[in-house]
Amino acid sequence: MALDSKIPEGPLKDKWTNYKNQIDLVNPANKRNIDVIVVGTGLAGASASASLAELGYNVKTFCFQDSPRRAHSIAAQGGINAAKNYQGDGDSTYRLFYDTVKGGDYRSREANVYRLAEVSANIIDQCVAQGVPFARDYGGLLDNRSFGGVLVSRTFYAKGQTGQQLLLGAYSALSRQIAKGKVEMHNRHEMLDLVKVDGKARGIIARNLVTGEIQRHSAHAVVIASGGYGNVFFLSTNAMGSNVTAAWKAHKKGAHMANPCFTQIHPTCIPVSGGFQSKLTLMSESLRNDGRIWVPKKMEDAKAIQAGTLKGKDIAEENRDYYLERRYPAFGNLVPRDVASRAAKERCDAGFGVNKTGEAVYLDFKSAIVRYGKQEAFVHGNKNPSDAEIQTLGKAAVAAKYGNLFQMYEKITDENPYEMPMKIYPAVHYTMGGLWVDYDLMTDIPGCYAAGEANFSDHGANRLGASALMQGLADGYFVLPYTIGNYLSKDIRTGEIPNDSAEFMAAEKEVKARIDGFMNAKGTKPVDHFHMRLGKLMWENCGMARNAEGLQKGMKEIKALKEEFFANVRIPGVANGVNQELEKAGRVADLMELGELMCKDALERSESCGGHFREESVELDGIQKGEAKRDDENFSFVSAWQWNGESGKQELIKEPLEFKDIAVKQRSYK
Amino acid sequence: MKLLLKIWRQNGPQDKGKMVDYNVDGIEGDMSFLEMMDVLNSQLIEKGDEPVIFDHDCREGICGSCSMFINGEAHGPGRNVTTCQLHMRSFKDGETIFIEPWRAEAFPVIKDLMVDRSAFDRIIQAGGYVSVNTSGNTQDANSLPIPKEDADLAFDAATCIGCGACVATCKNASAMLFTSAKISQLSLLPQGQVEAKERVINMVNQMDLEGFGNCTNTGACEVECPKGISLDNIARMNREYLSATAKGKK
Known part of the structure; x- marks a missing residue:
């Protein structure tokens, strides 16, 4: 079966405008008779729910948290990109489009990315109108900063809590519709299956996480906005509850999973401190605007630091290796995430790591403090400041920009980052892969849409910083309201979808049987025991660097782990009430199947591109020696995997990628 | 250990x-x-x-x-x-x-340790928003300059995470720190002015309906708040409430 991405005809810059002009609309009276289900209340889900309800549809929204405000978009720190060109530094829609496609290593779909860049500016207008308190300069206008992989300042921010402010904006819009009765909100509910009737998505089976009740919810369309699946690695920057279940159920009902192996390893996270650790904490990429990344030049210094006999701050300037500035003079510390992560791993693998495990590098604000200190003193008329004055003023300036991040770091590590360089290491952060969608953001199940991190569409093999927030809100506020309407215009005569048809009853029965299976398992081990092992084997075999042998080994090990899991897990308590172990068991079972597919996808793609680094595919000589080597001749396609009834046996379907408006080049940040 | x-x-x-x-x-x-x-x-x-x-x-x-x-x-x-x-x-x-x-x-x-905090959601639903549709037909973001000081104060109020520590700490189980943080954020910004009066009245009424107690200015909530939300917000909310009710809105 070939995939139809339904990209509109015409020049790139006119596609979205033409599309909007030509789609069929639903009249307001008919919208009142149409139901839409939205799963997830992060940026994509909350914004989609609010927008669809404003248009007049009846929306039923689901989240597993106790409130829609707690979805994990809330934890995004650094910012949101938009091609406003307020700084007059040469930004434009085309440049944001170009940076995103290049940053994604030419593995994303041109038309989707261009639309994203096109609507980006409007997102900022919308959020300001909602009362989102972005950072402003003294003239009262919006401030910007820069993120990795770009040469302009287009990132809007609210200290290190941009995700929180944007999500609360979307949550407020959602709350307004809940108050109007246009959104029926189901907190503490989890989607456990997608229901198809006559080939179309017509509803979901959900479990009430308080009472344990299994419910059948019908609708004319279903939007999956349930986020990414980084938790397959157990340790990640995701929330504990983030999971793949909603997307995976859609996959098993026929939606293709696209590029599942494309995982983003974020370079600046707080390193692992012990075997009990449950999650990793990100330090925003915005820190790389001012922080400089380094390891010792001399092996003996590195050894002394690892042994705890030397401190980083005592190493002289000439003995520091600012390896990103050395290797990538054009972008320096602001290279894209995949490049920065690999460079850190390279130094640590060579023995230069700076903590007891040797898996950390420094992120140092010493020179930023001096630079800002001098600048502040100058602005306040002190032309000849003392070192102490420079330090005081500089630290205050750094605190104003990154205070909450520094505080967070200190709470976790018990070290003062104003005095000692931060220690950081790469960690799993985001998944570019996800449900395959066409230009309408519809999966290949009619009526089943995927938005935000849950789809694959915009970031190719590597996402640029501050682009996830942009995509989530673009999908929910500005894309889905049009594309879903176009689909639903054919559904105005359908009438209410009954939730007691044979299809619903069968799906409900299946869900109940699965739950009974977990409850009746006769093992002794908690779910986390298996989740940790899954994470470890994924990190070892399908992590920052991958090779054929490791990937095959990974698939074999997951199969064995899965069997052990079903035989040896113990779920205490009852199914008809709060049971957090039961919730976890279902999620981990799905993550195991996903892990298998990730290894399979990574094995199939024997090129290196973006966050997917195959050790067999590197540049062997020239200026790019040691860098990832992409293979456009053989791999310029989206890998879409079709479920074939058994885990690990999916069939590969290729969507060829065409680049008409952008010259495909080797990605160089040198 | x-x-x-x-x-x-x-x-x-x-x-x-x-x-x-x-x-x-x-x-x-x-x-x-x-x-x-x-x-x-x-x-x-x-x-x-x-x-x-x-x-x-x-x-x-x-x-x-x-x-x-x-x-x-x-x-x-x-x-x-x-x-x-x-x-x-x-x-x-x-x-x-x-x-x-x-x-x-x-x-x-x-x-066990899990409680139902949906009352907080209902307080926000009573008015914790600006009534603007997401149609994309809003004015350019920079056509409305906002003094940095106001924007920063609004941001500080907006950092509330809705955990409920203030309520748990308060001897009256008052939700005034939570409610006032949202009211402050929107009353400090020009976008929030249009509905300011209805907002404060509706949100305060909802707060009372949910069974939260009143504020007796002990200040324990501010001490225990994980985000350092300031007691000033409660003063601002009271001022807004008085001004709204004095002007005959009910």
């Missing part, structure tokens, strides 16, 4: 509930409080007992899910931290730790 934990166990909203003793060993200073709870729960499950139920998600202090009353303080002994950001290095070997849920009439216990 070894610890004696005294934890509130309650099987459901109607159950009476009681404190139960648990011993844990091998706890390290670098563990977060919730990771210590993970260790306990793993032990309970392996023994065939039911784990202690508690809300948690992001584990980096921003989602507002975690909510434990530890040794008589919301989120425990640390300042400006949520329970998930509290580390075991704050405790001593051999210590006894009391762990209870948020206690307030408007936050009924669901199970």
Whole structure:
């Protein structure tokens, strides 16, 4: 079966405008008779729910948290990109489009990315109108900063809590519709299956996480906005509850999973401190605007630091290796995430790591403090400041920009980052892969849409910083309201979808049987025991660097782990009430199947591109020696995997990628 | 380190509930409080007992899910931290730790340490928004300059994570710090002016309807708030409320 991405005809810059002009609309009276289900209340889900309800549809929204405000978009720190060109530094829609496609290593779909860049500016207008308190300069206008992989300042921010402010904006819009009765909100509910009737998505089976009740919810369309699946690695920057279940159920009902192996390893996270650790904490990429990344030049210094006999701050300037500035003079510390992560791993693998495990590098604000200190003193008329004055003023300036991040770091590590360089290491952060969608953001199940991190569409093999927030809100506020309407215009005569048809009853029965299976398992081990092992084997075999042998080994090990899991897990308590172990068991079972597919996808793609680094595919000589080597001749396609009834046996379907408006080049940040 | 934990166990909203003793060993200073709870729960499950139920998600202090009353303080002994950001290095070997849920009439216990905070959602639904549709037909973001000082104050108020520590701490179980943070954010910004009067009246009414108590200016909420939301916000809300009601809006 070939995939139809339904990209509109015409020049790139006119596609979205033409599309909007030509789609069929639903009249307001008919919208009142149409139901839409939205799963997830992060940026994509909350914004989609609010927008669809404003248009007049009846929306039923689901989240597993106790409130829609707690979805994990809330934890995004650094910012949101938009091609406003307020700084007059040469930004434009085309440049944001170009940076995103290049940053994604030419593995994303041109038309989707261009639309994203096109609507980006409007997102900022919308959020300001909602009362989102972005950072402003003294003239009262919006401030910007820069993120990795770009040469302009287009990132809007609210200290290190941009995700929180944007999500609360979307949550407020959602709350307004809940108050109007246009959104029926189901907190503490989890989607456990997608229901198809006559080939179309017509509803979901959900479990009430308080009472344990299994419910059948019908609708004319279903939007999956349930986020990414980084938790397959157990340790990640995701929330504990983030999971793949909603997307995976859609996959098993026929939606293709696209590029599942494309995982983003974020370079600046707080390193692992012990075997009990449950999650990793990100330090925003915005820190790389001012922080400089380094390891010792001399092996003996590195050894002394690892042994705890030397401190980083005592190493002289000439003995520091600012390896990103050395290797990538054009972008320096602001290279894209995949490049920065690999460079850190390279130094640590060579023995230069700076903590007891040797898996950390420094992120140092010493020179930023001096630079800002001098600048502040100058602005306040002190032309000849003392070192102490420079330090005081500089630290205050750094605190104003990154205070909450520094505080967070200190709470976790018990070290003062104003005095000692931060220690950081790469960690799993985001998944570019996800449900395959066409230009309408519809999966290949009619009526089943995927938005935000849950789809694959915009970031190719590597996402640029501050682009996830942009995509989530673009999908929910500005894309889905049009594309879903176009689909639903054919559904105005359908009438209410009954939730007691044979299809619903069968799906409900299946869900109940699965739950009974977990409850009746006769093992002794908690779910986390298996989740940790899954994470470890994924990190070892399908992590920052991958090779054929490791990937095959990974698939074999997951199969064995899965069997052990079903035989040896113990779920205490009852199914008809709060049971957090039961919730976890279902999620981990799905993550195991996903892990298998990730290894399979990574094995199939024997090129290196973006966050997917195959050790067999590197540049062997020239200026790019040691860098990832992409293979456009053989791999310029989206890998879409079709479920074939058994885990690990999916069939590969290729969507060829065409680049008409952008010259495909080797990605160089040198 | 070894610890004696005294934890509130309650099987459901109607159950009476009681404190139960648990011993844990091998706890390290670098563990977060919730990771210590993970260790306990793993032990309970392996023994065939039911784990202690508690809300948690992001584990980096921003989602507002975690909510434990530890040794008589919301989120425990640390300042400006949520329970998930509290580390075991704050405790001593051999210590006894009391762990209870948020206690307030408007936050009924669901199970063990998990409570129902949906009253907060309903307060926001009563007016914690600007009534602007997401049609994209808004004016350019920079056509409305906002003094940096106002924007920064609005931001500080907007950093509330809705965890409910203020309510749990308050002797009156008042939700005024939470409610006033949202009202302040929007009343400090020009976008929020149009509906300012209806907003403050509706949100305050909803707060009362939910069964939260009144503010008697003790200030304990501000001390225990993990985000340092200032008491000034309550003063601002009261001012807004007085001005709205004095002008005859009801």
